[in-house]
Amino acid sequence: MTDSPRKLCRWGIIGLGGISTKFATSIIRDNQSTDPETPKHAIVAVGSSSLEKAQSFVDKIYKGRPEPFSGSLYGSYEDLVADPNIDIIYIGTPHQRHHDDTLLCLRAGKHVLVEKPFAVNAQEAQEMAAVAEGRGLFLMEALWTRYLPAAVKVRELLDKGILGDIRHVVADLCRPANTTGENKSEKHLARKSLPIISPVPFNADPAHRFLNPDLAGGALLDLGIYPLQWLQFILGPLNGDKDPQVSAHIEKHPLTGVDGVTSAVLHYTEAKALATFTTSIEYFGSDHVTLYGTQGVLRILGPNWAPTSVVFTSGTNNDGKEEVFDCSYEGNGMRFEADEAARCVLGGRLESLSARVQESVLMARVMDGIRRQGGVKYPFEVEIGKTVP
Numbered sequence: 001m002t003d004s005p006r007k008l009c010r011w012g013i014i015g016l017g018g019i020s021t022k023f024a025t026s027i028i029r030d031n032q033s034t035d036p037e038t039p040k041h042a043i044v045a046v047g048s049s050s051l052e053k054a055q056s057f058v059d060k061i062y063k064g065r066p067e068p069f070s071g072s073l074y075g076s077y078e079d080l081v082a083d084p085n086i087d088i089i090y091i092g093t094p095h096q097r098h099h100d101d102t103l104l105c106l107r108a109g110k111h112v113l114v115e116k117p118f119a120v121n122a123q124e125a126q127e128m129a130a131v132a133e134g135r136g137l138f139l140m141e142a143l144w145t146r147y148l149p150a151a152v153k154v155r156e157l158l159d160k161g162i163l164g165d166i167r168h169v170v171a172d173l174c175r176p177a178n179t180t181g182e183n184k185s186e187k188h189l190a191r192k193s194l195p196i197i198s199p200v201p202f203n204a205d206p207a208h209r210f211l212n213p214d215l216a217g218g219a220l221l222d223l224g225i226y227p228l229q230w231l232q233f234i235l236g237p238l239n240g241d242k243d244p245q246v247s248a249h250i251e252k253h254p255l256t257g258v259d260g261v262t263s264a265v266l267h268y269t270e271a272k273a274l275a276t277f278t279t280s281i282e283y284f285g286s287d288h289v290t291l292y293g294t295q296g297v298l299r300i301l302g303p304n305w306a307p308t309s310v311v312f313t314s315g316t317n318n319d320g321k322e323e324v325f326d327c328s329y330e331g332n333g334m335r336f337e338a339d340e341a342a343r344c345v346l347g348g349r350l351e352s353l354s355a356r357v358q359e360s361v362l363m364a365r366v367m368d369g370i371r372r373q374g375g376v377k378y379p380f381e382v383e384i385g386k387t388v389p
């Protein structure tokens with residue numbers, strides 16, 4: 001008896017900046033899954049603002065590879081979505097484009113994996129969900145963290161009930177948006193001139209997507225989504241899919257007025273648990289997740305977008321036995337989410353159970369609520385949470 005060959009998932013990629021480079025590198029270079037149920041990945045098309053950029057993207061990704069790029073290059077997203085050889089499109093554009101780019105792909109009949117945050121507000125998120133559902137297409141927010149070994153371990157431990165009742169979860173993520181320093185990604189000029197509210201004490205470029213209101217910059221949508229998705233991952237299932245109640249404050253960034261420091265308390269009323277998070281693009285701060293239960297404490301360590309270990313302390317006094325779970329992995333970790341999207345698409349499933357579309361809509365609603373309380377509206381919104389039609 002011969003084994004049946006592994007299926008092949010054929011990817012198209014649009015928006016060829018920093019994260020698309022990491023994603024593409026991971027799916028073709030990182031150690032691939034050996035699970036016979038997980039398809040192999042092939043990049044069959046890349047679409048960019050110019051053909052030259054598409055060419056230099058594949059030159060970079062395939063440099064030193066035994067196999068050359070044999071797919072198609074497109075100088076526009078519209079051309080790429082018409083390619084009949086694509087199974088699924090990965091969207092790596094900035095926040096404010098996720099809605100339009102997702103609809104472009106879905107309306108061309110393509111399944112979609114769209115970068116985080118799913119959309120800039122719940123109105124956009126709901127429309128994306130409705131179009132995917134109406135056309136029977138797969139749609140997933142690229143919450144890559146949820147597919148990493150640490151998240152799989154956390155789910156396993158929680159399902160065993162090791163914490164007793166979870167009463168409180170703390171998850172923060174604070175990193176300075178030093179856009180001319182080491183975490184610089186591609187810079188793009190603002191399409192409008194931006195008001196300079198006051199000088200800031202570090203090298204921050206107001207046109208960069210971290211800070212640019214036209215690109216829905218700010219801490220909440222870029223970094224805050226990570227702690228928020230952890231809180232949802234942990235408490236959402238215990239809350240009967242109901243929205244948590246939110247109380248939030250925002251300190252605006254002095255340079256452009258996007259959210260610079262944002263804190264929220266979330267009350268998961270059905271779960272009878274509280275959760276708190278702070279996110280910032282102004283300073284370097286805590287990036288762990290801690291779960292406090294009646295029978296112990298669970299710490300998820302490492303930047304919480306990509307944790308590499310989980311530590312459980314049993315007992316009711318934080319004095320019990322400590323158990324450390326190593327959850328490290330090879331490569332940059334993006335291929336785990338790609339594996340899941342590929343399994344879904346080739347298996348005929350319309351969403352991933354670990355990142356359901358309605359949960360992305362819920363998180364967009366929560367973030368709208370936080371921005372309403374903090375008074376942060378993007379220039380393209382008629383009011384907070386409502387994009388100009």
Ligand SMILES: NC(=O)C1=CN([C@@H]2O[C@H](COP(=O)(O)OP(=O)(O)OC[C@H]3O[C@@H](n4cnc5c(N)ncnc54)[C@H](OP(=O)(O)O)[C@@H]3O)[C@@H](O)[C@H]2O)C=CC1
Pocket residue numbers: 014015016017018019020047048049050053092093094095097115116117142144185186187188209215221222305
């Ligand atoms: N999962 C993760 O770990 C990470 C996720 N992200 C997410 O990925 C997305 C992109 O971030 P990142 O890769 O850092 O951004 P970059 O600025 O590096 O790249 C974005 C790309 O989008 C395209 N684009 C289309 N319209 C615009 C526009 N108006 N302004 C700028 N770029 C535009 C460009 O590609 P082209 O010219 O080819 O069309 C550009 O290269 C964001 O949603 C971000 O939150 C970012 C970093 C890490």
Ligand SMILES: O=C1OC[C@@H](O)[C@H](O)[C@H]1O
Pocket residue numbers: 183222223305
């Ligand atoms: O998603 C992200 O994770 C890594 C960060 O450096 C980046 O700003 C953010 O977009």
